[in-house]
Amino acid sequence: MRYSVTVPDQEYFDRNIPCRTACPIHTECGRYVQAIGISQDEEAYLLARAPNPFAYVLGRICAHPCEDACRRGKIDEPIAICALKRYATERHNLGAGHDPARKRLTPAPKRGKKVAIVGAGVCGLTCAHDLALLGYSVEVFESAPVPGGMLYLGIPHFRLPREIIKMEVDNILAMGVTLHTRMTVGRDISFSDLRSQFDAVLLATGLNKGRELNIPGAHLAGVYNGIDFLINVNLGYEIELGKRVVVVGGGNVAIDVARAAVRLVQETWQSGAAESGAESLQPALDAARMALRSGAEQVYLVSLESRQQMPAWQSEVHEAEHEGISVDNGWGPKEVVGTDGVVTGLKVRACVSVFDENGRFNPAFSDEEKVIPCDTVVLAIGQQADLSFLGGDSEVQVTPRGILKIDENLMTTAPGVFAGGDVAFGPRVLVEAVANGHRAARSIHVHFHGKSTKTVLSRFRIFNNWEMPRGFLGIPRQTMPVLPANRRIGIAEVELGFDEAQGRAEGLRCLKCQVNTIFDGSKCILCAGCVDICPENCLRLVDLTQVQGDERYDALIRSRYGVSAAELPAGQAGAIIKNEEKCIRCALCAQRCPTHAITMEALEQQEREVFE
């Protein structure tokens, strides 16, 4: 193997591998996608799992910022990176104890320090995972009867099966982490006791209260709060829904509420049949679905935002509609109307704009109004933190947004008390909570005078023969197989995962951004052969004077010609300009170059962090 003597700088690496850069935990997305393409499934799993103790979960429900950054999206559609993570994790039977990733994780000898973590959500448990590996004694306090935080309490079964949460959490507990469920800090143990009994505390309590909406009628019987509704349904408590349900909100929580409500309405219709055994369920289900489709039983989702502005993921909105939910965009709630203290409808007014000229949330309405008849209203308009557990501890300061004030190391204003996840940053996504869990563990370790030394090895590997897989550009993004709408009842998972053919095909679509064309200007004779042969027209031969004004090139030109590009006489020198976004790494330019001025080289980077 040949390596270049040039060492790529971090900025070059970050710019050239956008999927990895966009991921808050810097998952080597491209590398696991490519490994799947060539049937190296175990390698793919190890890469996906390395920075992520919740790889299985995130393979299903990650917000996948990597896909937004994926360069293939500039050509047709991004690689289905999230679905491929699910594919990689599912090909390992972790449940049977054969997880190859865990074999690589050996906890360090005990260090004699105790850390309390409040909240067994993704942030708290990721931190527990890392601290246990570092040799700390970790106890997690969780008020719910089950661990997982919003994975369990908020996200419905049909998007995330519970056995997957259990498997991931069990793996973390197996590292020696102690979990106390049904233990609410502030009620079952005071925050000050926790501080005095442990050497450090992490607050990862999330945002488990729904925001209130101060409109007339909000107190009527039949009005629920979205977060309360989901927590109750997910913990198995009975919620009586009417026949016409209106869910207010445009985010993913509102969509989850609406989709859970549809299933509850169906279950109400089924209940008589359910008692007479599973086989007789189908006719009752069909009847319920028919009722839904004919409009007798209906779930509406009312959102201020237009369809394009809705913060919910479009794929989730699409699935919700597919299940029979009517999405009514551009309306805001004005009043819950009712008779004898019970809801009979929701009065809404037309929203003409959601954001003001400064981009701030500031909805404006017209005079147009309507009443949507219903017997249940679910308000899913946002979340907030319940910080009553602090019990008036004035050392831990709260920001005007109602979240915990932290410094760059996630330490709150109280020494030794750290905070991460949604309670420290406001509503975000799971992969950010994982990133915070890692960061909190590192900060707690450093707080105890531990050391962390990071070494990064960066280099270019030179290929003699580089080829992209045949026909890779013609492969379309694979579509996630889903359960037919008429089978979507109760907890049945909607997305079914890629089969092997789909996994391989999707893996082969990757543009392999880590490999790039490296130009040696001293060998180039400006023959423009590379420009002519490029199938994507991403190369241009220009007069050097045309690159003036770009400071990246200015320094280079000055070092070579002694003057700036603007001072060079026209026609004296030329340059090849490359549009990096369009390059498909086909290597035709390198093959065509008569002076071997172009080589195909892979950026390689290995990070190693040693904790002492």
Ligand SMILES: Cc1cc2nc3c(=O)[nH]c(=O)nc-3n(C[C@H](O)[C@H](O)[C@H](O)COP(=O)(O)OP(=O)(O)OC[C@H]3O[C@@H](n4cnc5c(N)ncnc54)[C@H](O)[C@@H]3O)c2cc1C
């Ligand atoms: C309905 C819904 C759907 C979502 N869907 C997605 C999605 O598909 N993809 C995505 O990336 N993100 C999604 N999110 C966001 C994601 O769930 C959160 O960003 C993430 O869960 C935050 O993790 P956390 O660890 O900070 O807090 P949480 O997951 O909220 O965990 C906090 C834990 O602390 C416990 N707790 C609180 N107070 C106390 C106390 N006093 N004592 C003891 N324990 C306490 C709570 O019971 C809870 O278990 C969704 C959120 C919701 C509400």
